[in-house]
Amino acid sequence: MGASGITKVGVLGIGLMGSGIAQVSAAFGFETVVVDVSEEVVRRGMARIEDSLARLVASYERSGGQRGISAEQKGATLAKLRATSNRQQLMDRDIVIEAVTENYSAKAELYQQLVRLGYSGLLASNTSSISITQLAANYSRPDRFIGMHFMNPVPIQPGVEVIRGLLTSEETSRVCLAFAEELGKVPIPAEDKAGFGINRMFVPFLNEAVRVVEEGIMSVEDADKTTLCLGHKMGPLTTLDYVGLDTALAVAEVLEAELGPAYKPAPLLRRLVQAGHFGVKNGKGFYVYEEGKPLSVNPAVARYRIKA
Numbered sequence: 198m199g200a201s202g203i204t205k206v207g208v209l210g211i212g213l214m215g216s217g218i219a220q221v222s223a224a225f226g227f228e229t230v231v232v233d234v235s236e237e238v239v240r241r242g243m244a245r246i247e248d249s250l251a252r253l254v255a256s257y258e259r260s261g262g263q264r265g266i267s268a269e270q271k272g273a274t275l276a277k278l279r280a281t282s283n284r285q286q287l288m289d290r291d292i293v294i295e296a297v298t299e300n301y302s303a304k305a306e307l308y309q310q311l312v313r314l315g316y317s318g319l320l321a322s323n324t325s326s327i328s329i330t331q332l333a334a335n336y337s338r339p340d341r342f343i344g345m346h347f348m349n350p351v352p353i354q355p356g357v358e359v360i361r362g363l364l365t366s367e368e369t370s371r372v373c374l375a376f377a378e379e380l381g382k383v384p385i386p387a388e389d390k391a392g393f394g395i396n397r398m399f400v401p402f403l404n405e406a407v408r409v410v411e412e413g414i415m416s417v418e419d420a421d422k423t424t425l426c427l428g429h430k431m432g433p434l435t436t437l438d439y440v441g442l443d444t445a446l447a448v449a450e451v452l453e454a455e456l457g458p459a460y461k462p463a464p465l466l467r468r469l470v471q472a473g474h475f476g477v478k479n480g481k482g483f484y485v486y487e488e489g490k491p492l493s494v495n496p497a498v499a500r501y502r503i504k505a
């Protein structure tokens with residue numbers, strides 16, 4: 198057991214982020230249970246984790262053990278991981294990390310359910326933008342509530358913002374900073390203001406990239422190309438497709454409400470979400486994808502222009 202004292206971890210949500218958090222937690226030796234709404238969603242989430250582990254094993258074999266993980270490490274990770282649609286299985290956890298849809302009411306209702314089921318351990322939200330203090334008001338132990346904002350893709354990106362709400366205790370903060378390190382991550386303390394540190398800086402950048410496209414300044418591919426030329430590993434529109442356009446829109450709306458009109462979501466971002474184009478997760482965003490691989494720019498995006 199490490200300095201945090203945590204051995205049993207629960208994760209709520211096996212989507213893009215929850216699957217990554219559960220994978221990393223199991224890979225670092227924590228007994229991990231991950232819960233989502235139905236057995237079908239759980240099965241899809243587990244397939245994502247197995248695919249991610251298989252890619253890490255392939256990387257290990259290609260690099261002669263320099264990168265990735267061995268087949269034995271993959272087996273050890275899966276042995277520490279249990280996925281279910283039964284929330285009751287979270288009750289004995291030292292910490293539950295919530296990574297469900299970026300929606301205040303959905304998160305609030307879930308915390309109230311956990312309280313009714315009898316949970317009173319540490320509760321961390323992976324929210325990208327919603328106030329930790331406001332979320333904590335739905336939990337019986339706001340002193341044990343904190344933000345742990347992992348970055349996407351979780352198995353690759355080292356940063357985790359650790360955000361104290363107004364009522365988060367010193368002890369909760371100490372334990373969660375230590376726990377982030379035990380997950381092999383770099384903990385970055387942040388205060389509870391919309392977007393915390395990273396999204397305060399990063400969301401306007403992504404949003405402006407959408408405006409560059411919708412105002413006809415650059416094509417989708419060229420807007421991506423410009424930042425690749427700056428040394429970024431991924432262009433902003435491809436990044437938005439990986440983040441999920443629905444999630445990006447929800448985050449921008451929270452930032453706009455708290456920080457003002459500079460954070461107003463670009464109209465094209467909203468239109469794509471209204472059309473049901475959420476990015477890689479459902480095959481259409483700024484690009485069209487097949488089995489996670491981009492095929493072309495989405496024709497719906499290419500058609501959309503705001504006339505000056």
Ligand SMILES: NC(=O)c1ccc[n+]([C@@H]2O[C@H](COP(=O)([O-])OP(=O)(O)OC[C@H]3O[C@@H](n4cnc5c(N)ncnc54)[C@H](O)[C@@H]3O)[C@@H](O)[C@H]2O)c1
Binds near residue numbers: 307346348
């Ligand atoms: N996408 C990103 O790049 C990113 C990065 C950092 C943080 N986040 C945050 O992580 C959280 C999850 O985002 P995501 O991108 O993984 O979303 P996602 O849409 O991929 O997954 C959300 C999951 O939550 C599940 N869910 C919804 N309600 C639930 C409930 N009541 N009980 C159990 N499961 C439930 C859904 O079935 C789904 O599997 C959000 O708060 C988001 O802001 C996202």
